[in-house]
Amino acid sequence: MLAMAPHKFLLLSLVLFSFNHFFCFSKLDEDRTLGYLDDISSDVMSTHPSYYGAVHAERETIKYRPNRFVLERVARVASLRSSQEVVNVEGYGAKGDGTDDTEAFEEAWKKACSSSTSAVLMVPENKRYLLKPVTFSGPCKSDVSLMIKGTIEASSDRSDWNGKNGRHWILFSGIENLYVGGGGTINGNGKIWWQNSCKIDKSLPCKNAPTAMTFYSCDKLTVENLNIKDSQQIHVSFERSTNVKVSSLTITAPEKSPNTDGIHVTMTKNIAITNCVIGTGDDCISIESGSQNVKATNIVCGPGHGISIGSLGDRGSEAQVSNVIVDTAQLKGTTNGARIKTWQGGRGYAKDIIFQNLVMHGVQNPIIIDQSYCDSQEPCKQQDSAVEVSNVTYNNIKGTSASKVAIKFDCSTTVPCHDIVLQDVDLVGEGHAATSLCNHVNWTKEGNVIPLPCAK
Numbered sequence: 001m002l003a004m005a006p007h008k009f010l011l012l013s014l015v016l017f018s019f020n021h022f023f024c025f026s027k028l029d030e031d032r033t034l035g036y037l038d039d040i041s042s043d044v045m046s047t048h049p050s051y052y053g054a055v056h057a058e059r060e061t062i063k064y065r066p067n068r069f070v071l072e073r074v075a076r077v078a079s080l081r082s083s084q085e086v087v088n089v090e091g092y093g094a095k096g097d098g099t100d101d102t103e104a105f106e107e108a109w110k111k112a113c114s115s116s117t118s119a120v121l122m123v124p125e126n127k128r129y130l131l132k133p134v135t136f137s138g139p140c141k142s143d144v145s146l147m148i149k150g151t152i153e154a155s156s157d158r159s160d161w162n163g164k165n166g167r168h169w170i171l172f173s174g175i176e177n178l179y180v181g182g183g184g185t186i187n188g189n190g191k192i193w194w195q196n197s198c199k200i201d202k203s204l205p206c207k208n209a210p211t212a213m214t215f216y217s218c219d220k221l222t223v224e225n226l227n228i229k230d231s232q233q234i235h236v237s238f239e240r241s242t243n244v245k246v247s248s249l250t251i252t253a254p255e256k257s258p259n260t261d262g263i264h265v266t267m268t269k270n271i272a273i274t275n276c277v278i279g280t281g282d283d284c285i286s287i288e289s290g291s292q293n294v295k296a297t298n299i300v301c302g303p304g305h306g307i308s309i310g311s312l313g314d315r316g317s318e319a320q321v322s323n324v325i326v327d328t329a330q331l332k333g334t335t336n337g338a339r340i341k342t343w344q345g346g347r348g349y350a351k352d353i354i355f356q357n358l359v360m361h362g363v364q365n366p367i368i369i370d371q372s373y374c375d376s377q378e379p380c381k382q383q384d385s386a387v388e389v390s391n392v393t394y395n396n397i398k399g400t401s402a403s404k405v406a407i408k409f410d411c412s413t414t415v416p417c418h419d420i421v422l423q424d425v426d427l428v429g430e431g432h433a434a435t436s437l438c439n440h441v442n443w444t445k446e447g448n449v450i451p452l453p454c455a456k
């Protein structure tokens with residue numbers, strides 16, 4: 001029975017904790033699941049008992065000689081697994097041969113989601129499962145883990161979205177304690193959508209394209225160890241969710257693919273994004289309104305538009321973003337590095353933000369606050385109200401700027417940026433000196449800052 005009594009649960013947490021401290025697994029093998037274990041024993045474990053079995057399955061391949069002490073602990077973890085219900089999509093008619101498997105996935109989800117013990121929904125490896133738009137809804141009776149070993153590929157027929165919500169391909173909605181991982185691939189097959197984007201073909205009207213994976217209203221969610229590629233538009237979006245862990249995602253799309261953000265966060269609280277490699281045609285990570293306590297660490301980004309807070313305040317809307325840390329990232333050949341972008345005419349705030357330990361490699365705008373962001377076919381008018389940007393720290397930002405202006409603070413006349421701190425910044429131009437630009441910004445510096453903003 002996996003519906004564990006609290007005391008057993010505690011015991012298991014303790015056991016894993018000590019287990020983890022006896023053996024530094026990450027030194028034994030490069031496998032990503034191991035690094036993940038480090039995390040798990042501390043806090044994820046307390047909220048996500050269900051996928052323990054799955055993690056353990058990966059671990060069986062590790063070559064080491066454990067003592068009895070360890071074996072006992074492994075056995076304990078393994079016993080959890082036997083009580084999980086494994087639901088294989090092939091048992092519900094999925095063929096994995098490139099024909100439509102949508103219904104089979106829907107039926108398998110129903111089964112997994114209504115299981116009275118925790119369930120593993122299994123997508124086998126070495127096959128390609130074709131899906132039309134699909135929704136996996138909660139609440140589920142027990143915890144569900146979706147293990148994607150093979151490839152899930154989107155239908156390339158755009159009419160499959162007719163009469164459906166054109167903004168989603170795979171939608172997870174209202175689920176608690178969901179785990180999605182498995183090392184497989186999600187392929188959005190976006191080419192046909194990109195060709196029909198108004199950004200590529202200016203004669204076409206602007207229409208939405210689907211987000212490959214959307215997590216809407218999920219709590220205690222883990223998404224890890226997946227390759228996500230060629231999305232129709234945004235690759236992975238977290239919306240109105242809480243307590244989210246995202247790690248070891250590789251997200252790729254061509255540099256010229258329009259609006260293909262890597263990870264999008266909106267109205268979401270308590271989200272940690274770690275160890276992700278993202279190269280797409282738009283923002284690597286975009287953090288939008290209503291997001292609070294967002295932490296992104298160990299991110300490799302490029303090509304793309306960089307790591308962005310915003311855009312905020314479009315069409316006069318009120319935006320609230322606070323407590324964002326971007327720590328340890330490499331940005332390679334991106335159009336922006338650490339960016340905050342707001343539209344004119346918005347309201348609200350973006351505050352308590354730290355960008356630290358970033359390395360820029362030929363980034364066009366390594367540090368940028370742009371309060372007159374405008375991404376519309378019509379030019380944007382000068383307006384008085386603005387989303388207030390304050391308490392932003394840039395600490396230990398190094399590397400090269402592809403453009404002359406390495407630091408750009410272009411803030412609003414009526415709502416200036418304030419409490420902007422630059423600490424140990426060293427940005428040089430590629431073959432030229434770097435400069436800075438400031439409009440309506442109050443900033444201070446600590447340590448060495450090159451170039452100094454506004455030659456102050």
Ligand SMILES: *[C@@H]1O[C@H](CO)[C@@H](O)[C@H](O)[C@H]1NC(C)=O
Nearest residue numbers: 323324351352353354391392
């Ligand atoms: C500024 O933001 C940091 C976190 O980014 C926070 O710890 C600090 O309290 C904020 N300062 C003020 C004055 O609000």
Ligand SMILES: *[C@@H]1O[C@H](CO)[C@@H](O)[C@H](O)[C@H]1NC(C)=O
Nearest residue numbers: 416417418419440441442443
């Ligand atoms: C900060 O900006 C405000 C308004 O723009 C200005 O009145 C104030 O003197 C500035 N403070 C500092 C310390 O520069």
